[in-house]
Amino acid sequence: MVQRRIPKIKDLAPLMRFKTPELDARKRRLDAALTIYDLRDIAKRRTPTAAFDYTDGAAEAELSLGRARQAFEDIEFKPSILRDVSTVSTGWDVLGASVAQPFGIAPTGFTRMMQTEGEIAGARAAARAGIPFSLSTMGTTSIEDVKAASPQGRNWFQLYMWKDRDRSIALVDRAAKAGYDTLLVTVDVPVAGARLRDKRNGFSIPPALTLGTVANALPRPEWWINFLTTEPLSFASLDRSSGTVAELIDSMFDPSVTFEDLAWIKAQWPGKIVVKGVQTLEDAKRLVDLGVDGITLSNHGGRQLDRAPIPFHLLPQVAREVGAHTEVHLDTGIMSGADIVASVALGARFTMIGRAYLYGLMAGGEAGVDRTIQILSEQISRTMRLLGVNALEELNPTHVTQLARLTPIAANAVAAAEAAPARTSPARKPAVRA
Template sequence: MRRRTPRARDLAPLLRFKRPTWSAKERRLSRALTVEDLRRVAKRRTPRAAFDYTDGAADGEVSLARAREAFADVEFRPAILRDVSSVDTSRDVLGRRAAVPFGIAPTGFTRMMHAEGEIAGATAAADAGIPFSLSTMGTTSIEDVAAAAPHGRNWFQLYMWKDRDRSMALVERAARAGFDTLLVTVDVPVAGARLRDVRNGMTIPPTLTPRTVANAIPRPAWWINFLTTEPLAFASLDSWSGTVAELLDTMFDPTVTYDDLAWIRDQWSGKVVVKGVQTVDEARRCAEVGVDAVLLSNHGGRQLDRAPVPFHLLPEVVAAVGDDVEVHLDTGIMCGQDVVAAVAHGARFTLVGRAYLYGLMAGGRDGVDRAIEILRGQVERTMRLLGVSRLDELTPDHVVMLRRLVPRQR
């Protein structure tokens, strides 16, 4: 083997130095390649009580674990030799086009995760061409969200309270502000046992203890943002100084029935989605009321622990009511492959909550943009690898559910 001394002009094409990135936020977001990467950044930058409120679930957190296992147990069946040079990720959702088959789910206490809160989510969603859902328990008002994202597609999530007049006053405000869809959440007659929040003394405003202060010391940016912006409060409610669970149990109405759902349907001129459907029979009853979509959800595992896994329930519900109403899904979605698997099994649309909040905690509005970018890229890549160029080409033949949990025979 003959050797020679390398020359500078020979080395130049082989070496390319990366230009330095001076922004620390830009560096950490660019290094995040998955939602799980964003989660790790969020955990480092957010006080424990706020992070655990997002990250946790009810009781033993079995429902959340099972929902994620369900997506992990997917086996894809790709088609080959298809032209996937261009991919269309958009589809019609409740009468309007969404750029990708996922939107931002309603989340409470969002400005506690990051001071930019719901404004970051609403503006990022508007720019991405996807819906943003504002929670009744949000920390930015209906009107401020509408003003921040006037061209966005905003949905409002409704909890029915014991005080019906106050509930419907929020609905009227959402209608006046141009929100086009109402998400009626039906799986919260009482608050779930969110043990992380109890152990962390989770209150609004946050309760300062020696433990919380010690946890916050290495996270100065969060505290600076928290202390130099508007005080944290529920934008749609009066002030509250107790724990989150106490607030929910005080407000939520355990007497809500299908008659109330039908009444709400009559009051709202836009689209109505029932959020929290967990059986085929309940999906049928919701369809009979005349709603526009059912959202299969166990509240991200935050209500009844060991509840049905929405992804497992999806094919049966689509078969039962898919010709009458749209079937949407949330809970457990952490990557674009999860979204594609849900669409392949018949979901018209999906919502992401934790995935969006991890991005928010990691970098505010820029972090939300990064979360959407990651999910969008994963959806596109998975479609190409499956050999489909449009979402409507996805079928159950592309996905096999490898179930770990099989009911025993009675």
């Protein structure tokens, strides 16, 4: 029989650990977010559908994005035991300068649409964390204002080539004069991808006030108050800022850009140059011959060609073939620090986060970006300790196995043909004539 008694106050006292209520609602909700997916849930509640879907969505059936995220889930880590991991180092050199973490903030277009603090919030948070911040050609804050907001930060500028080459190079010159150290040339947008969520939402720039958008705004008053009481939304580097994003891309971007144009751009830029949007080993090798400082394996977050190659699947071969000659970076699908650790183990020198950063921004502005960086940094450190490594340099392909889920049929057929015994052709029977 269980003996029962009335609890005594002295027994209850050690159990009573009431916390002081957090009165700051923003801090309270951000502290409760333990993963990037938690930040995404908060962002979805606080952001109008059209703006959230512009960030969250991808092209057509969104297969490329889904497959990219699945690829990170389909890995198996190989930890070592009984290692002293009391201290770990999560930084090293990227493009000739140190970074505190092996990730940075990717260039994102129309960022102030997501949350009014926009690129300024991202640049400041990145500078505090000791990681690079990339400003997009399609950004909503000027090159100079971003640099002024984070004068000690490491700023990169992302370039789309326009049909008007003089204006494109004018942006490059401005970035160089402002002190940006790296130029990211994005090469996977000859035309706009078919982003169906945007079409279904009637997404436009600036956002249109319709009965639908007004109804959607009612439970999200803070976003609309910020939108209506701050500087009007526009692209900082474009004269034209009305219509859909696809219309802007198709009217301004140059679909005729070639490797020769890239060489010309490289000659104009005094700093490091990275080509973003590489999706084949053949193109990676050609870029090495061109002398670029880095390549970014990326399918544009699944926002361009649906069913595009999965960057994380490409990584081991590309790193093995060209990693000794140029830095290999990676983006698309990264949602945790474990994804970043796996990428480094398989040969990536650096990774970039786009949606993960924007989820934090939408969830809580600059403090939300800080929380994104904090979550990823803690996950990186914890994953490294559990793997038994002290520094990024110790990570290698033996730590990660990519589990097979999507295997090319052609490769299976070749393997089966090589393994099968030789077959003799059946004797042909003479044709029967009527």
